[in-house]
Amino acid sequence: MELLSGGEMLVRSLNEEGVEYVYGYPGGSLLHVYDAFYNQSAVKHVLVRHEQAAAHMADGYARATGKPGVVMVTSGPGATNTITGIATAFTDSIPMVVITGQVMSHLIGDDAFQETDMMGISRPIVKHSFSIKHPSEIPETVKKAFHIATTGRPGPVVIDIPKDMTIPNDRHEYSYPKKVKIRSYAPPQKGHTGQIRKAVEMLLEGKRPIIYSGGGVILGKAHEQLRTLVRDLNVPITQTLMGLGAYPATDRQSLGMLGMHGTYEANMAMHHADVILAIGARFDDRVTNATNKFCPDAQIIHIDIDPSSISKTIDVDIPIVGPVDSVLDEILNILGELKTKPDADALESWWNQIDEWRKRHGGKYDKNESGVLKPQEAIEGLWEATKGNAYICSDVGQHQMFAAQYYKFDEPNKWINSGGLGTMGFGFPAAMGIKLNFPDEMVVCVTGEGSIQMNIQEMSTCLQYGIPVKIFCLNNGYLGMVRQWQDMNYEGRHSSSYMESLPDWGKLAESYGHVGINVEGKEQLDQAMADCFGKYKDRLVFVNVVVDPEEHVYPMQVPTGAMRDMWLSKTERT
Amino acid sequence: MRHIISILLENEPGALARVVGLFAQRSYNIETLTVAPTEDPTLSRMTITTSGPDRVIEQITKQLNKLIEVVKLVDLTEGEHVERELMLIKVKAAGAQRAEIKRTSDIFRGQIVDVTANVYTVQLTGSTSKLEAFIEAIGPNCILETVRTGVSGIARGEKTLSL
Numbered sequence: 001m002e003l004l005s006g007g008e009m010l011v012r013s014l015n016e017e018g019v020e021y022v023y024g025y026p027g028g029s030l031l032h033v034y035d036a037f038y039n040q041s042a043v044k045h046v047l048v049r050h051e052q053a054a055a056h057m058a059d060g061y062a063r064a065t066g067k068p069g070v071v072m073v074t075s076g077p078g079a080t081n082t083i084t085g086i087a088t089a090f091t092d093s094i095p096m097v098v099i100t101g102q103v104m105s106h107l108i109g110d111d112a113f114q115e116t117d118m119m120g121i122s123r124p125i126v127k128h129s130f131s132i133k134h135p136s137e138i139p140e141t142v143k144k145a146f147h148i149a150t151t152g153r154p155g156p157v158v159i160d161i162p163k164d165m166t167i168p169n170d171r172h173e174y175s176y177p178k179k180v181k182i183r184s185y186a187p188p189q190k191g192h193t194g195q196i197r198k199a200v201e202m203l204l205e206g207k208r209p210i211i212y213s214g215g216g217v218i219l220g221k222a223h224e225q226l227r228t229l230v231r232d233l234n235v236p237i238t239q240t241l242m243g244l245g246a247y248p249a250t251d252r253q254s255l256g257m258l259g260m261h262g263t264y265e266a267n268m269a270m271h272h273a274d275v276i277l278a279i280g281a282r283f284d285d286r287v288t289n290a291t292n293k294f295c296p297d298a299q300i301i302h303i304d305i306d307p308s309s310i311s312k313t314i315d316v317d318i319p320i321v322g323p324v325d326s327v328l329d330e331i332l333n334i335l336g337e338l339k340t341k342p343d344a345d346a347l348e349s350w351w352n353q354i355d356e357w358r359k360r361h362g363g364k365y366d367k368n369e370s371g372v373l374k375p376q377e378a379i380e381g382l383w384e385a386t387k388g389n390a391y392i393c394s395d396v397g398q399h400q401m402f403a404a405q406y407y408k409f410d411e412p413n414k415w416i417n418s419g420g421l422g423t424m425g426f427g428f429p430a431a432m433g434i435k436l437n438f439p440d441e442m443v444v445c446v447t448g449e450g451s452i453q454m455n456i457q458e459m460s461t462c463l464q465y466g467i468p469v470k471i472f473c474l475n476n477g478y479l480g481m482v483r484q485w486q487d488m489n490y491e492g493r494h495s496s497s498y499m500e501s502l503p504d505w506g507k508l509a510e511s512y513g514h515v516g517i518n519v520e521g522k523e524q525l526d527q528a529m530a531d532c533f534g535k536y537k538d539r540l541v542f543v544n545v546v547v548d549p550e551e552h553v554y555p556m557q558v559p560t561g562a563m564r565d566m567w568l569s570k571t572e573r574t
Numbered sequence: 575m576r577h578i579i580s581i582l583l584e585n586e587p588g589a590l591a592r593v594v595g596l597f598a599q600r601s602y603n604i605e606t607l608t609v610a611p612t613e614d615p616t617l618s619r620m621t622i623t624t625s626g627p628d629r630v631i632e633q634i635t636k637q638l639n640k641l642i643e644v645v646k647l648v649d650l651t652e653g654e655h656v657e658r659e660l661m662l663i664k665v666k667a668a669g670a671q672r673a674e675i676k677r678t679s680d681i682f683r684g685q686i687v688d689v690t691a692n693v694y695t696v697q698l699t700g701s702t703s704k705l706e707a708f709i710e711a712i713g714p715n716c717i718l719e720t721v722r723t724g725v726s727g728i729a730r731g732e733k734t735l736s737l
Contacts, residue, residue, distance in 0.1 A: 119588060124599045128642045131588070148642065183737070184584060184645040308636035311629070 004174040006135035007036035007166035010099070013142035015042045016176040019070050021061070021436060022046070023054035027074025028114060029101030032166035046436065046465055049457040051078050053429035055085020056455070059094050060393060060430025061437055063416045066221060068095035068149045069433065075101040076114030079160075080121065084423055086156045087125040091420030092242060093219055095154035097145045098122075102131075102162040118160050127155030132165045136172040143180045152187025153306040154219055188305060191322030191330060199277070199301040199318045200334045206275030207346035208297075208353075209235045212258065212287075215242030215419070216280015216304060216324050218412045223247070225328035226279065232335060233342050236354055238266035240281050242419040245409035250388075255354065256363070259287040260557045261401045264361035264568060267555065269354055270295055271564035278302045280324045283314040284420070293562035303327050361555065361568050363405060371521055375399060375474045375547040378525060379406040382444065382472055385529030390414070390442035393431035393469075395451030396422045398480035401553040403446045425454025431469040432462060442470070442533060449475045449502055449544075459512035462540045470532050471542045473505065476549040484552045488567075509542035519545045576605070577631050578650040578657060578727045581620040581638060582735055585611050589643040593620065596641065602626065602634050606659070606702075606724030617645065617737075623702075623725050646735055654730040660697070661705045662687070664719040665712055667694040675712065682708045693718065 004012065010033055014022065023046045026034045037045050048054040051073045058069025069089075073082055079100040089096045103112040119131050128148050130141045138161075145157040164170075203209060217226050223246040230237045230253055237247050238258040247254055256263035258270055270276065276298045281287070283302075288294045291313055302309075302316040303324055310319040320327055365376045379402045382390075392407055394400040394417040409415045416434065418426040431445040445452075452473055462469065474480075482497040506516030515536050517528045525545065532541045558565040558573070566574045583589050590609060597604050602624060609620040624634060631649070638644050650657070667675045668691070679686060679696050682704065688695035698708055702725060709717065729735070 120591070123592060123595050129588075182642065185642050306640070308633060308640060312633060 001173040001175060003171035005032065005036065005166060005168045005171050006132075006138050006161070007033040007168065009135065009138040009172075009174050010142065010161070010166065011036045011040060011043055012174065013139045013176055014070060015040075017142065017146050018067075019043055022070045022072050023048060023057040023433065024072035025051050025054060025074065025078055027076075027078050027101060029075040029103055029163040030072065030161075030166075032163065032168055033072070033101070033161070035168065036166075045072070046461070048429070048461050050455065051081035052085050052425065053432075053455050053458045053461070055082045055096070055098065056088065056423075056426050056429035057433035057436075058096050059085060059089045059426075060416055060433035062089070062094045062096055063430070064391060064413050064434045065437065066095075066219070066413070068097050068146055071096065071098040073098070073100055074114065075103055075118070076116045078114075079118040080116055083121060083125070086122055086158070088418050088421045088423040088426055089156045090125045090127070092215060092418065093154050094156065095149040096156040097142075097149055098156055098158045100158060100160050102160045104164045105133075105162045106164075108162065118158065122158050125156070126158050129158040129160065131160045132162065135165045135170060138165070139174060139176045140180065143177050144182060147180050147182070148185065188322045189326070191303065191320045191327035193330065195318055195320045196327060196330050197334060199320060200331055200338070202275055202299060202301060202318060203233065203277060204338070204340050204342055206273075207343060208273050208350045209233070209275040209277070209342075210269050210273040211235055211237040211277045211279065212240070212270065212281055213237060213243045213246055213279040214240040214281025217243055217246040220280055220305065220324035222280070222325035222328050223412045225325055225332060228332060229328060232332070234347055235342070236269055236351070238262065238270065240284070240287060240419070241404055241417065243281065244404060244415045245412040248410035249408035250410055257404055258563070259284075260289070261405065261553050261555065262557075263363065263405070264555050264566060264574075265354055265357040267557065267563045267566060268357045271562055272353070273298045276300045278316070279328070280304060282309045283312065285313070288314060289557045289563055289565070290560045295563060365551075365554075370548075372548045373519070373521060373525060373545060375402045375476070375551055376406050377522065378472075378474055378545050378547055379403050379446070381522070381525045381529060382446070383407045385526075385533060386442050386444065390444045391416060391431070391434050391438070393417070393427045393434065393443065393445045395427035395445070395447040396424045397448050397451060398476075398484065398551070398553050399446050399448045399451075399474040401481075402474070405553075407446075424451040428452060428455050428469070428471065429458055432458060432467050435467045435469045436465065444470045444472050446472050446474070448480060449473055449477065449499060450479045456508075459509065459514060459540065463513040468538050468540045471540070473542065473544050474547045475502075475505075475544050476547050476551070477502070478549050480549075480551075481553070483549075487552065488556075505542050505544040509540070514540040514542060516542045516544065519543055576623060576625045576651065578655065578725060579622045579624065579635065579638070579647060580650050580727055580735055581622070581647040582612075582645040582737075583609070583618045583620050584643040584645060585616050585618045586643060589618070590620075592641050592643060593622075593638065596637055597624075597634075600633070600637065602630065606722075608724040608726050614737075619735075621724070621726050645737065648729070648735050650727045650729060653733065655727050656730060657701055657725050657727040658699055659702055659705055659725050660699050660723045661708075662695060662697055662721045663709070663712070663717060664693060664695045665716045666692060666718060668692045671716065675716070678708070678711050682711070684708065
């Protein structure tokens, strides 16, 4: 058997797992490992400028591919800088393996230089974590980490490695396990057939049924089954912020997003539905509005791989615990066997009602009168320029909601955003992680002048590794969503939501070796888009889009109200 | 309502921290907690008493089950069970009190495990309510120090919590 050091074992194990890129930042406790990287070329390392960005890069890659992203950082501040990134992945159930250096075993607990209790600090935001006690544990631990991160409800896993586990001349026998068994970990493989049959009956009996699908459909790679089910039953579908793209947004049966900034028709249809089929969604507070007023007439079926998501905030009538793809397969099989068909008359009047709702609002917004671009218009311009085919990586705030509403996602894994944690600074590094792995695809970071400054330093990484993402910055000079809440709930007192002293974005981009374009008005937008994907195709372009600072995101649900209680514009309420 | 959750846990460093952390991070209540290895040294058995509405208890068991180190768990209060707690209580035992403490201790089937001229240390085993009744009977003026293990529990009959 081969003898390897812990550092070599780690790199080899990552290679065994098919890892092509590791995103990270070296430091004292990981120098042996970085030296092991130096002697091989199978696993490549991308040096970021801040460890948080490494985590978001890995996360973006994972969201686009379904494969786990890998992060490697040193102990102490290196590790703590990844915390926001780990929490972001945890909240959205993204598979990730985070390798953190640790001080020498004998120094742990002594407040040594760059020591921090990473196991403790990360504990509430990981699916699991491991601390290495002997170099020979490394291969099996890596195998376990990848297994846990990617199976069941996915999530981030931390491996904390003290420096003395990786000493170059401390060699041990290496073999990479083919399989791993963890006796206390057995994610569900299949839903309960009896429950599934009951669910199908309930669905077929519905007069006003609706499907409410979430990120679990994308994570569970079940979008094909979802599409078949929606079409076979001729039911409307609404998708959560995390679920966009599983069902094509441009299709007639799609009502768009639901929830706080969901469409009028989606929220109305949910409120009036008599049967709701929730698939891989978790009845988040940004979806349900007040839980005691949630969908009063509905019987609810809930499919989720995580039992703790079921009846957590909303009691459901038929819970089904299992992987979304296999449960949907079973539903489709049962539907195929049954002679019963959905009630066509009831569905027709349900669709008529929905079409009425569509007419009332239908995503309308006031077009610019002053010549200043509306943010919605900017997103629509981006959608047209990219023909709806780009990876859109969003930051957090108004621009995120506008992108979710106006960029029509027809495919899964293309809409990349921090939906659960709401991490500003996520979009740009996430876009980098995707562009690096899909160099021929259009990858756009939709951001604002607030969010982009939270990881702006990564423009340097982009130049070093040739990562020509497009930064599409909706610049309204304000922290737009904060301002919107202040307008609506604090009588317009804009406390600390105005950003003064912004840089000259064009010069900033140029000083990092990239291209900057300033956009004011629709004509310049069209030109900028043409340049972005034309003559500057292979360059990072920072597009600074000046947009109307007065604009709000609508619809917006009224706090403590039901799904149907919404503001539709500054003056119009349901 | 009060629940006794009995957990079979991997006997590994950090496992206890995950369980306790889960309760803290999700604002669940822990009334008592005991943990010790079982006859199988790779496993620990933990007993937690907690209380809350059914929805919260359901979440507690589901969230505990998600922890990788939790091998199995059962809510003992869902069925017939035996629960015991051990208490060591140091009480003033001088003059006329001395005989009275002894009598009360006998009534509760306690044992006096340490004696000085003025102090008895009583060992008492039983349900939580029995221990509380004893504390009540002795009265606060006599009690110098109390230490309790927290509840351990096991299902009645042939049901077992094992691999």
